Amino acid sequence: MTLRLAILLVVLMGVVRFAQAQTASCSNAPAFTGSSAARAYTGSIGQYNAPWDRPQSAGTGGAKCLTWQYTPLTVGTIYMTTCGLASDDTIMMISSGGCVNNFGTNLNQMADDSCSLQSTLSFPATAGTLYYLHLCRYTSSRTDTGSAGLANGNVVFNFQCPAGMTDHDSLLETACVACGAGTDTSTGAKAGPCTNFNVPAGSFDHDSNSATAAITCPPGNYAPAAGTTCTTCGTETWDHDSSSATACTSCTSACSAGTFQSQACTPTSNRACTSCTAVTSCAASSTTCTSSTDSRCSTCAANFYKVAGASSDTCQGCTAACTTGTFETTPCTTASNRVCTACPAIANCGGTLSCSSSSTSRCTACASNFYLIAGTGSTPDRCAPCSGSCAVGQFQSAACGAAADRVCTTCTSVANCVGQVTCTTSGNSQCSACASGYYRTTVGGADVCSPCASTCALGQFESVACTTSTNRVCTSCTSVSNCASQQTCYGAGNTRCYTCATDFYLTLRSGVSDVCTACASCGVGNFSLSPCSPSVDRVCGVCTAIGNCNVPVSCTSPINGRCSACASEHYLVPGSSDVALPSQDACAACDTCEVGTFESQACTHATNRNCTQCTPIENCAQVSCTDTTDSVCVQCPVGTFYNTTSATCHSCLECASNEFEVVACTYLTDRTCSACTNVTNCASVTCTSLDDSICETCKSTTYISPNATAGDAEQCLACAAVADCAYANVVCTNATNARCSVAAASSIDKAVIIPVVAVAGVLLLVLILVLVLVARRRRRNARKPEAAVSARRTTSDRVDLPMSTIAMLANPLSDHGSESGMYMEETYSPMHVNDAGPSGNPVASAKMAEFLAQGDNNLYDSLGGGKFGFAPHGASGEELYDDIRPPPPADPLYTNSNHNLVEEERSPDYEAPSSSSPAGRLSTAASSSAYEDPHVKQSAEAGEASAEGVVYSHVVHEA
Incomplete structure (x- = not known):
């Protein structure tokens, strides 16, 4: 409020400063004309003729104002209000002194918050003065522009005439007029002609001046219509309602009997009648009086008689009716009292004496042992003595009473009674003793001799025996x-x-x-171990507890417990009801929905919580999937993903040239890349941004596995050895494993088969020649002097021969280690074989057997390598090869084609070591195919005939 008043004061102080900011002049303000009814206003710059910007200072609120002008023609009160008519927060001001800088010189009055946020302004105005009336809307924004001005509402403007005058035509632009005598315009604010303001009924114009208020007629007077004079109430009338506007009414009529007039009829009061002072026990309507102290009774009530007084009467009660034993000699009347006299006495009268006269005495009861003999008429009653007592066997059937003597009657007999019978009435005869076999009992007050009861029935016992005085009593x-x-x-x-x-x-x-x-009741949580029998109680056992069961467990055995309510966050897993294999209920913990799922079915006693995968939404930056609601999507641009930590969209990772995509970039996860897999024995590898390594071409002696998949490191498999393939017809390609081309000859063009077979034959012959030369050379070396041998043994040079020209003496069934090679005797340097593969088998021939006696050398082959090496010896550089001997007899390395030992230790094909053959020899059977590779069939063409036997070889061809 203080702030708003300060803002209004700034209006006067800042007129000049803010004059250039005004958009209209107060001189253009419209005049208030017409009636004073509520009128609408519209507010904002440029509307309602001449809006006005109210100046303001820095830091204060701003406002938009509308201005009107009004010049009263008479003295009166200017009144303006928006209370109940607008929703704006309004401020009102009135100024005068001319329109200077869009505002009057003098700020006469201002109003704010008269009713909530609206305002009411009331100002005493002088005639002929020009006033400016300003209606403003309060706002706290100093930069407030047109739209923040007054909204739409209504404002009421009125001019109130002074006392004695009225706005006769209800127009603001005309002057007030004076009213004459007989009218009342003393309060001002009048609208309409003077005739509307005549002195009201019940009042009168006491001074013939309309500017002073009319006064009410005095009590006892009335003015029934407006503008009339006061009239006094007439005879037998009075002002019954104290209203000076209504006529007088008639007074109450004369007082009725039993009352007197206590108040006379006057113009201001009604006649009053007051009841006479009551005369006690005076008959109804029998009292009269002239004042409250002179009551008279003409007739007293019954049983009362009148006693006249000096100023008023009284009624005295008569003596009560004569008491018993007296009689009335004078009656009670309205003028006299009652008189009573005592009755004459009766001898031996033990009761009450009464009479109605001196000769009619009556007795209600005689004295003891006397009975009454009633008198008649004027004869009084008398009392006579009673007779004596009754004899034994009799009873007094009528006592000596008030009006009769005693009467004696014989007792009623009792059947089967053998004793004395006595009684006091005809129905209560008593027997002193019953006959034998009878017992005495009482029926209706009299004794009866009845026969004793028979033997007691089943379910009863004899509690009382039968006697002359008691019956047999059988008790249940x-x-x-x-x-x-x-x-x-x-x-x-x-x-x-x-x-x-x-x-x-x-x-x-x-x-x-x-x-x-x-029988025991097992109750809740227990079951019956053994049933209740006719002679044994039920035995109960405790039901096996069920974890997380919220109520007592019920069961019929220790293994079929049932739970009717599991604990919170648990659901029931019903047990089996099978009679043969029952099982317990269980309360299982309800599943908890993981991240990425929401609850589609709540956890209840009967059901587990169902968690459903949140609906995937492609290209979503953020998916809001709560415990109970499905996914809501926030999108990221294509090629980006939503980082939940930073809550921003990040660019997806790009895989390098030597990487491939493992996990694609999604709306919530980045792309994951992995290094391309190195594929063994692959000559040409393809690795794209979306797929791992795929081998296009394998290296020589390997082929692409039919089960190969992208990213498999072993996509190239080694070509397998092919058994029973003649000569060099083994084919291994990039796409297929090794196979024997002869077996497939039926489907291959003969033009291709013939050259292949020819080349294989030539290679086989070359191999045989090399083996023969090697064997002969070793034999010549064996004949040289020991010195040459010693010299040869001191050096060991390794020579590698290619597999294509030297037969690999090997047997895949050898059980020697994978590091096996060719070794000399103890003083020799060991010779290893490159690329050691699967175990080999010592191979010997009849030709080689000649050298076995010259040393203890062993020859071990190697499979899977690319080369087979021998160590040359001799100072001359000649390629000399060590002797070869088979393993000792204990080494079971000689097998047939079925992988079985031909014979343990002493085979027919082998001689044990002896003095003549320290290292052992091959027998004569060595010339046969005794040492056969089970995977490659030996042929006659693979050996060389000689006097010593045949040298066998395992021929392996490169693909």
Whole structure:
């Protein structure tokens, strides 16, 4: 409020400063004309003729204002309000003194927040003065422009005439007029002609001046219509409602009997009648008076008589009716009291004496042993003495009473009574003794001699024996509760039960009654181990607990527990109800939805929580998938993914030239790259950005595996050895494994087969010649002097021969190690074979056997390598080769084609070491094919005939 008043004061202080910012002049403000009814306003710059920008200072609120002008023609009050008519926060001001700098010189008054945020302005104006009325909307923004001005609403402008005058035509532009005598315009703010303001009914113009208020007619006077004079109430009338506007009414009529006039009828009061002072016990409507102190009674009420007083009467009560034993000699009247006299006495009268006259005495009861003889008419009653007592066997049937003597009557007889019978009435005869076999009992008050009862029935026992005075009493056996069979007993408290009711068992007890006890109830959480039998109680066991069960477990055995309510976050896994293989219920923990899933079915007692994969949304920057709602997508541009840590979209990783994509870039994850796999024995590898290494061409002696997949390091497999393939017809290509081309000759053009076979034959012959030369050379070396041999053994040079020209003496069934090679005797330098492969088998021939006696050398072959080497010896550089001998007999390396030992140790094809052959020799059978490679069939063409035998070789051809 203080801030807004300060803002208004700035208006006056800043007129000159902000004059250049005004867009309109107050001199253009429209005049208030017409009626004073509510009128609409519209606010913003350029609207409603002449809007006005109110100046403001820095830091204060701003406002938009609308301005009107008004010049009153008479003295009165200017009134303007928006209360209840607008929603704007309005401020009102009134100024005068001319339009200077768009504002009046003098700020006469301002108003704010008169009713909530709206305003009401009331200002006493002088006639002929030009006033400017400003309606503004408050705002706190100093930069507020047109749209922030006044909105739409209504404003009421009114001019209130002074006392004694009225706005006779309800127009703002005309002057107020004065009203004459008989009218009342003392409060001002009048609108309409003077005739609308006549002095109202009940009032009068006491001074003939309309500027002063009319006064009300005095009590007892009235003015029934407006503009009339006051009239006094007439005779027998009065001002009944204290209203000076209504006529007088008639007074109450004369007072009725039993009342007197306490207030006379006047113009200001009604006649009042007051009841006379009551005369006690005066008959109704019998009292009269002239004041409250002179009441008179003409007739008293019944049983009262009048006693006249000096100023008022009284009624006295008559003496009560004559009491018993007296009679009335003078009656009660309205003028006299009652008189009573005592009755004459009667001898031996023990009761009450009464009479109605002196000769009619009556007695209600005589004295003891006297009875009354009633008198008649004027004869009084008398009392006579009673007779004596009745004899034995009789009873007094009528006592000596008030009006009769005593009467005696014989007692009624009792059948089968042998004693004295006595009685006091005809129906209560008593027998002193019954006959034998009878007992005395009472029926209806009289004794009866009845025969004793027979023997007691089943389920009863004799509790009282039959005597002359007592009957036999059979008492029911004490009941055994919950007994289902017939019960027997021989006395109280020893009842026997034979079968109890269902779910009760029998306990036999000596000397006391049996007991049927309720079988135990296993209750919640227990089950029956053994049932309740007729004589044994039920035995209960405790149900096996079920983890996370929220209620007691129910069961019928220790292995079929049932749970009706699992604990929170657990659901029921029902057990088996199979009779043969029952099982427990279980309360399993409900699944917890992992990241990337949402709950599609809630965890309940009967169901597990179902988690459903959040719906994948392609190219989504962020997927909001809550515990219970599916995915909501926030997208990233193509080629980017959403980083949840930084909550921004990042560019996808690009794989390098030697990498391939393992995981694609998605809307939530970056691309993952991996180095291309190195494929063994591959001559040409292809690795793209989307696929791992794929071998296009394998190296020599290898082929592409039919099961090869991208990224497999072993896509190239070694060509396998092919058994039973004649000569050099083994074919291994980039796309296929090794195979024997002869076997496929049926499907190959003969023009291709013939040259291949010819070349293979030539190569085989060359190999045979080389082997023969080697064998002969070794034989010549064996004949040289020992010195030459010693010299040869001191050096060891390695020579590698290609597999294509030297037969690889090998057997794949050899069990020597993979590092096997060719070794000399102890003093020789060892000779290794390159690319050691699978174990070999020592091979010997008849030709080689000649050298076995010259040393203990062993020859071990190597499979899978590319070369086979021998160590040359001799100073001359000649290629000399060491002797070869087979392994010792204990080495079972000689096998047939079925991989079985031909013969243990002493084979027919082998001689054990002896003095003549220290290293052992091949037998004469060595010339046969005794050492045969089980994978390659030996042929006659593979050896050389000689006197010593045949040298066998395993021929291997490169693909």
